Amino acid sequence: MLSPFDNRQGFIWYNGSFVAWTDATLHLLSHGLHYASCVFEGERVYDGVVFKLHEHTQRLHHSADVLGFSLPYDTETLHRATAQLIKKQKITNGYVRPVAWRGSEMMAISAQQNRIHCAIAAWVWPSYFDPNLRKKGIRLQYATWRRPHPSTAPTSTKAAGLYMICTLSKHHAEKNGYDDALMLDHQGYIAESTGANIFFVIDDALHTPEPDCFLDGITRQCVIQLARQLNIPVLERKLKPEDIKNAQAAFLTGTAVEITAVAEIDGLIFKGSPLTDRLIEAFNAHVAAYCTQHKNEQTAS
Ligand SMILES: Cc1ncc(COP(=O)(O)O)c(C=O)c1O
Known part of the structure; x- marks a missing residue:
């Protein structure tokens, strides 16, 4: 069986820097967890290249806009982080998961003051189906x-x-x-x-x-x-x-x-x-x- 996703080797890009995979945690009282104020993408890496990277990043920005927040990083920064992560994780064929969510400053329906967090994880990934x-x-x-x-x-x-x-x-x-x-x-x-x-x-x-x-x-x-x-x-x-x-x-x-x-x-x-x-x-x-x-x-x- 594959190791669980919270206990793997490598790095995750988390709010602007690379952290050890197992240190990429968030607080229990995060708005994204309780109220689903969270958006994400799923990207596939073929031969070290993310297929349709621009389209995925555009959709991530769109999803955030619709949920009423802006991503704290521009497209260029996200793309640079993705490329560095793929290299660091030594991924030839795999999957990239950018995610953005509201943090913990307010813990009720209203979350106007909450920080927007953003992370990118990437891993080697076989076919979804056999x-x-x-x-x-x-x-x-x-x-x-x-x-x-x-x-x-x-x-x-x-x-x-x-x-x-x-x-x-x-x-x-x-x-x-x-x-x-x-x-x-x-x-x-x-x-x-x-x-x-x-x-x-x-x-x-x-x-x-x-x-x-x-x-x-x-x-x-x-x-x-x-x-x-x-x-x-x-x-x-x-x-x-x-x-x-x-x-x-x-x-x-x-x-x-x-x-x-x-x-x-x-x-x-x-x-x-x-x-x-x-x-x-x-x-x-x-x-x-x-x-x-x-x-x-x-x-x-
Ligand atoms: C609910 C849902 N529909 C459709 C798709 C297919 O979208 P895409 O081809 O952009 O991956 C996805 C995957 O992202 C999905 O999660």
Whole structure:
């Protein structure tokens, strides 16, 4: 078993400097912990380069803005810290987790005076799902929790509080022998899984839910662009569970899952499509080209 995340070797960038991994602690009475005033990112490192680093940092700033605070570090500082951390942690392929949260100055709903803390951790990370499963396909179960209406939660962000229903849904699916959960939105349309977007192959076209109440993933946007370059039609639309009954294939997209085939949703079996393999190939080639292009810029500091 891997060692727990609070007891590892190495360094974490914490409020502007590198501290020993086990010293990167916060006080029990932190607003981010009690009231979920916390935002984060998940970035993947390929060959020492963070894929779509700018897009992730922009989204971190956006998430903080929506939660009513500004990050105390600018983009350049965060990028320099990330590059140094990857080097210090000797990561070739791995994961980067920037996080920002309100501290302890006030400990009630109002937290106007609280310091904003910011940290970045990075670690070597294998596939989210078993690599064999990524092509063969994972099994999803519909969740009972639904993605909320944008007027009831900051749905365009990676705010920690949004993940409460994701953990509940994933635990429920795992308990029932599935790999993950597929969440509907507040109106009963298909939304996304607990940490990734979803696509369906229907009659040689890609169909994917409109991201009107959940994260418009960076990988999702990239896959749509790649599909269009390959002349594969892409339809962003509202999809009810009955609309996918005749889908040939389905797959998830996300920084963690990359592109992972879905073999089954709650008893609905997909036979698979060569389109999924074409997109995986195109995505891998795109990642490799991105890394070559950004290697010098990201590793210069
Ligand atoms: C809830 C949720 N949806 C979708 C995604 C996919 O987003 P991205 O492709 O930007 O990683 C993620 C991962 O960040 C997520 O946590």
